Amino acid sequence: MASNDNAAAPTTTTESVTQEQRVGYDKKCIFCRIVNREVDTELLHSDEEISCFRDIRPGAPHHYLVVPTKHVGNCKSLRKEHIPLVEKLVETGKEILQKNNVTDFSDVRFGFHWPPFHSVVHLHLHVLAPASQMGFMSRLIFRPDSYWFITADHLLQRLNSME
Template identity: 30%
Template sequence: MSHDPNCIFCKIVQGQIPAKKVYEDDDVIGFHDIHPWAPVHFLLIPKQHIASMADLQPEHAPLLGKMSVLVPRLMKELGVTNGFRTVVNTGSDGGQEVFHLHMHAIGGPRPWLKG
């Protein structure tokens, strides 16, 4: 599995940096965002280093499908029952700050209205 030794998320995957995990299996890891926008805000990332959505290939489709199916399950387990937001920032102009593909899962009463 590929990784980037300078990537903060790869370091989380390898256990070099601690994270408050909400999920982990052979392919993905989920952990709470360190600057949450809502009562529940976690990131779901592939363990394989993929820089962004723009770098996805057809063989990554099962991985993205898995991530998309996991988010609602994890939100429910974390007590979010009245909706949530899923965001994937892609590239600098798309607001991506860490160049390791990650899906934000943000739950709670309209957290994106935060001022």
């Protein structure tokens, strides 16, 4: 069996690697397809580690999704070793807000939908600002530390408490 697996592996340059064979890519995941520019979505930030784009159903005047460029499952699947990744997602969200002239971080909501209350399994941080301008439904959907939404700070506390 091992020889069959090796036979399927590409033996030429990395350009010949198909999307399906790339580590950290799920061809069924819309966010993987967005960060790989297979979907016509403006990327506000994109590097080897993190990508950011606007939410298609904004819950606030500024509503961005910050995602790992490589496919990572939902926030329930994270472990202590993912703390730097979560911190980098938040840091990138703050940078995007600053580029869009949002400087009052006391009126910003950073968080994740808690499974099973998410529509895309690819880890994604919601960045919403100003939180004070969110409508009734958005305040409900993105209610901090509810059964369905966890703030980035709370998630980091959970991850830090893991052994």
